[in-house]
Amino acid sequence: MSRKHRGLIRRKGVDGQFVWHIDKKIKGYGRLCESCGTDDEDEASDYLTKRLKEIRDATVHGLRPKRSFRQCAARYLNENSYRRGISRDRDALVDMDSFIGDLYIDQMHDGSFERYREARRNPTEPRPGRNKIKPLSNGTLNRHIGVAARVLHDCATKWRDERANLTWLAQEPWINANAPHRKRQPYPLDWDEQQLIFEELAPHLQRMALFDVNTGARDEEMCALEWAWEQRVPELDTSAIRRTVFVIPGEVAKNRTEDPQPRLLVLNDAAQSIIDSVRGEHPRYVFTYEDYAGTRDRLYTARTTGWLAARRRAAARYAAELRREAPPGFRGLRVHDMRHTFGRRLRAAGVSFEDRQDLLGHKSDRVTTHYSAAEIGNLVEAANQVIKSRKSPARTVLRMVSDRVTA
Numbered sequence: 001m002s003r004k005h006r007g008l009i010r011r012k013g014v015d016g017q018f019v020w021h022i023d024k025k026i027k028g029y030g031r032l033c034e035s036c037g038t039d040d041e042d043e044a045s046d047y048l049t050k051r052l053k054e055i056r057d058a059t060v061h062g063l064r065p066k067r068s069f070r071q072c073a074a075r076y077l078n079e080n081s082y083r084r085g086i087s088r089d090r091d092a093l094v095d096m097d098s099f100i101g102d103l104y105i106d107q108m109h110d111g112s113f114e115r116y117r118e119a120r121r122n123p124t125e126p127r128p129g130r131n132k133i134k135p136l137s138n139g140t141l142n143r144h145i146g147v148a149a150r151v152l153h154d155c156a157t158k159w160r161d162e163r164a165n166l167t168w169l170a171q172e173p174w175i176n177a178n179a180p181h182r183k184r185q186p187y188p189l190d191w192d193e194q195q196l197i198f199e200e201l202a203p204h205l206q207r208m209a210l211f212d213v214n215t216g217a218r219d220e221e222m223c224a225l226e227w228a229w230e231q232r233v234p235e236l237d238t239s240a241i242r243r244t245v246f247v248i249p250g251e252v253a254k255n256r257t258e259d260p261q262p263r264l265l266v267l268n269d270a271a272q273s274i275i276d277s278v279r280g281e282h283p284r285y286v287f288t289y290e291d292y293a294g295t296r297d298r299l300y301t302a303r304t305t306g307w308l309a310a311r312r313r314a315a316a317r318y319a320a321e322l323r324r325e326a327p328p329g330f331r332g333l334r335v336h337d338m339r340h341t342f343g344r345r346l347r348a349a350g351v352s353f354e355d356r357q358d359l360l361g362h363k364s365d366r367v368t369t370h371y372s373a374a375e376i377g378n379l380v381e382a383a384n385q386v387i388k389s390r391k392s393p394a395r396t397v398l399r400m401v402s403d404r405v406t407a
Contacts (some may be wrong), residue, residue: 020044187329212338
């Protein structure tokens with residue numbers, strides 16, 4: 001038989017289902033209003049009793065309510081939804097949920113992550129949302145566990161119960177998110193390697209890669225590039241070129257600052273030619289792809305299956321055509337290595353550090369929000385140096401570093 005309990009109200013939700021809700025005034029605490037998450041009155045009554053005990057323990061005895069890590073992770077994601085990169089934090093927390101989601105935060109410590117570490121280093125089944133069984137590197141594990149550590153940090157320092165004024169966690173546990181790992185080294189291409197990989201790329205990827213080695217655009221910046229961001233610089237026109245630049249909004253340009261600033265994307269002559277060749281293909285996006293149905297749309301990354309297949313084919317041709325074994329860095333060539341190639345060639349051509357910062361969109365201590373036509377002209381001239389130079393004097397040293405990296 002149902003037990004009548006004051007403070008419980010049965011309400012109909014938007015989905016048509018009835019759910020019990022708490023609406024009760026508590027002395028020394030105030031009004032408690034929340035859902036019980038059930039249509040069963042006995043379960044709702046038990047839940048209310050549990051909540052009343054938690055509130056009494058907190059306000060009278062100074063005891064903290066039990067909270068699962070899953071509850072805390074949900075609050076972290078909700079409070080930080082505006083942050084750039086929050087989707088990566090969400091993926092990390094989802095990946096760890098089946099291992100630590102049900103644990104109470106006051107019982108968590110570094111050992112709580114051992115099952116997760118072991119399962120991801122030596123996987124026997126795919127991760128959530130994935131089809132392939134692939135182990136995670138120590139670097140990725142560090143990032144994932146680091147997100148969980150930030151959640152626990154907020155529990156111990158930031159989040160408090162309003163009436164009891166107690167933090168959710170008495171003390172932040174020590175979590176090891178610094179397991180030794182070796183970062184993937186950059187692999188700037190030489191000109192022969194560039195020709196080899198470009199010959200294997202589909203035309204739309206070839207255009208993007210060629211644009212990247214001439215501008216240093218990041219993958220996400222290049223894929224999101226819109227015609228609305230293009231601005232004319234008529235003072236720099238020549239008889240053959242109508243000069244333009246792109247001003248990428250701060251929310252897209254990843255310049256690693258708390259207050260993201262727009263990025264000036266300078267086009268050298270080769271990049272300007274590519275832009276002119278795709279003009280008119282799509283009303284909004286610069287780089288697009290036409291599918292089998294004839295629909296043209298943007299790409300969200302240049303690292304597609306087409307990129308990976310082209311990389312494999314180019315690596316297979318490497319030894320026969322370049323008369324040396326394909327280095328691991330080439331076999332695992334990333335889209336981001338096109339950006340490293342641009343930066344390496346700028347340096348080899350003697351372009352100043354300040355100009356390289358501007359051309360690559362790096363964070364700088366200099367406050368540069370406006371550029372004159374003359375300044376843009378100097379940057380265009382600097383970017384054109386990568387076309388004129390066909391050799392990098394530091395190539396051998398870079399290969400010695402990169403050969404240590406596994407693909």
